Amino acid sequence: MIHSRIAGTGSHLPEKVITNFDLEKMVDTTDEWIRSRTGIERRHVAADGETTVDLAEKAARRALEAAGVAPAEVDFIAFGTTTPDLVFPNCGTLLQQRLGCRGVPAFSLETACAGFMYALSIADKYIRCGEARRALVIGAETLSRITDWSDRSTAVLFADGAGAVVLEPSDAPGVLSTHLHSDGQYKDLLYCGSGVSRGFAARLAIVMAGNEVFKVAVTKLGSAVDEALAANGLDRSALDWLVPHQANIRIIQATARKLDMPMERVIVTVQEHGNTSAASVPLALDVAVRDGRIRRGDLLLLEAFGGGFTWGSALVRY
Ligand code: COA
Numbered sequence: 001m002i003h004s005r006i007a008g009t010g011s012h013l014p015e016k017v018i019t020n021f022d023l024e025k026m027v028d029t030t031d032e033w034i035r036s037r038t039g040i041e042r043r044h045v046a047a048d049g050e051t052t053v054d055l056a057e058k059a060a061r062r063a064l065e066a067a068g069v070a071p072a073e074v075d076f077i078a079f080g081t082t083t084p085d086l087v088f089p090n091c092g093t094l095l096q097q098r099l100g101c102r103g104v105p106a107f108s109l110e111t112a113c114a115g116f117m118y119a120l121s122i123a124d125k126y127i128r129c130g131e132a133r134r135a136l137v138i139g140a141e142t143l144s145r146i147t148d149w150s151d152r153s154t155a156v157l158f159a160d161g162a163g164a165v166v167l168e169p170s171d172a173p174g175v176l177s178t179h180l181h182s183d184g185q186y187k188d189l190l191y192c193g194s195g196v197s198r199g200f201a202a203r204l205a206i207v208m209a210g211n212e213v214f215k216v217a218v219t220k221l222g223s224a225v226d227e228a229l230a231a232n233g234l235d236r237s238a239l240d241w242l243v244p245h246q247a248n249i250r251i252i253q254a255t256a257r258k259l260d261m262p263m264e265r266v267i268v269t270v271q272e273h274g275n276t277s278a279a280s281v282p283l284a285l286d287v288a289v290r291d292g293r294i295r296r297g298d299l300l301l302l303e304a305f306g307g308g309f310t311w312g313s314a315l316v317r318y
Contacts, residue, residue: 004127004135004167005174006318008067011163011286012058013044013273020156027152034156035271039249043159043274045144051085053094055162056140059282060095066289067166069134071099074166076132077106078123080115080139080278082307083146084108087196095138105132111182112190113245113306115139115278116163120302120314121178123167135167139278146192148205157247158206159274163282173317177231179224180312189213190307217247217305218254224303225259228313234299236260241294245304246270246280255303267293277306294318 019042020031034040046055056079064071079092086094092106111118116139126132140162147158167175189209194201221244229236236259244252246269256266267288269280276283281304288294298318305311 002128002130003170003173003175004124005170005172006165006316007069007168008063008065008166009164009282009286009289010059010062010064010066011161011283012055012062013161014046014050014055016045016047017042018045023156026149027155029152029156037250038157039268039270040156040274041271044161046142046160052081052083052140052142053085053091053098055142055160056091056095056138056164057098059140059162059164060099060136060138063136063164063166067168069166072101073134074099074101074136075104076123076126076135077104078119078135078137079106079108080111080119081108081141082110082112082115082277083142091140111306111310112308113247113275113277113280114180114304114310114312116281117178117302117304117312117314118180118310120165120175121180121312124175124178127167127169133169136164137167138162138164139280139282141277141279143206143277146204146206148203151205153210154206154208157275159276161273161276161279161283163279163286165282165285176315176317177228178312178314179227179231181220181224182308182310184308186216186309189216214248214251216309217251220309220311221251221255221303221305222258224311224313225255225301228301228315232315238299239301240265240298241288241300242266243281243285243288243300243302246273246284247275247305280304
């Protein structure tokens with residue numbers, strides 16, 4: 001039986017940093033409020049002209065290098081993003097052209113902050129059925145482009161970044177399971193009300209009912225982690241690391257409590273980059289792999305939750 005395993009990880013954050021103190025000068029907020037409610041201290045924002053695919057290419061090249069895979073060897077690209085460079089061609093195909101792996105399937109999908117989980121799940125299936133051997137899985141965003149920087153309820157949260165993993169076939173299980181979910185009944189709680197078919201609104205911006213999102217996120221992520229463990233017949237004590245969506249430290253802490261995991265076993269990077277949506281899980285994963293916390297053989301639970309709502313988990317033997 002073929003399994004997929006993570007052969008390498010990579011990430012990239014744009015150079016420009018906006019701290020909480022910078023935000024104090026832009027909207028009616030304070031560093032203390034932002035840190036205590038969200039855990040965020042700073043965020044990175046793309047430069048003028050710098051796009052989602054620009055960030056993704058850097059993360060992808062780092063993941064390929066870590067995996068020892070040449071760009072031309074990539075034979076499948078799944079790219080999660082809600083902030084594509086263009087309506088089309090899709091970001092996966094734009095990245096494919098830059099990497100020079102011509103003719104391979106390459107696509108992007110828009111499931112908001114769960115974009116990487118969806119992309120990972122699909123790439124895992126393609127590897128398992130033998131149709132892909134070197135899959136590049138990306139989560140990348142330039143959310144700063146759809147953030148209203150005069151709206152304090154969202155400007156303090158969202159930002160830009162990219163993360164990537166390379167999946168390859170393995171005899172031993174790497175990705176043990178993935179579970180994906182959506183529930184569109186919550187569509188009005190978190191959305192960007194502008195689009196090609198509906199028409200572009202004068203105000204292209206994320207709209208969010210923060211309190212409501214918070215409550216549903218905690219509940220759904222709690223069920224998602226239970227589901228992942230039950231599907232694998234594992235007790236929560238088997239987990240080495242939780243690699244959660246980096247949206248808000250309080251949501252992360254709630255999921256950790258549910259798993260009875262001390263925060264030392266939880267990868268937290270939200271303070272460095274805020275909510276980078278689809279990029280956040282692969283970004284956090286890459287940070288912890290590179291700083292040596294996550295080691296080969298560790299059991300990881302990845303999870304994310306985003307607009308829609310969409311959410312999902314992956315249980316991974318690294
Ligand atoms: N700075 C200072 N005050 C702010 C503020 C800001 N940036 N944003 C809101 N406030 C104020 C509100 O106006 C409100 O004031 P009031 O009591 O005078 O009415 C007060 O702070 C509390 O607002 P509330 O929305 O209840 O705060 P909260 O504790 O729920 O925290 C969030 C707000 C957004 C941090 C929190 O709800 C959250 O993180 N939700 C989840 C968001 C998320 O993760 N979304 C992405 C999911 S992928």
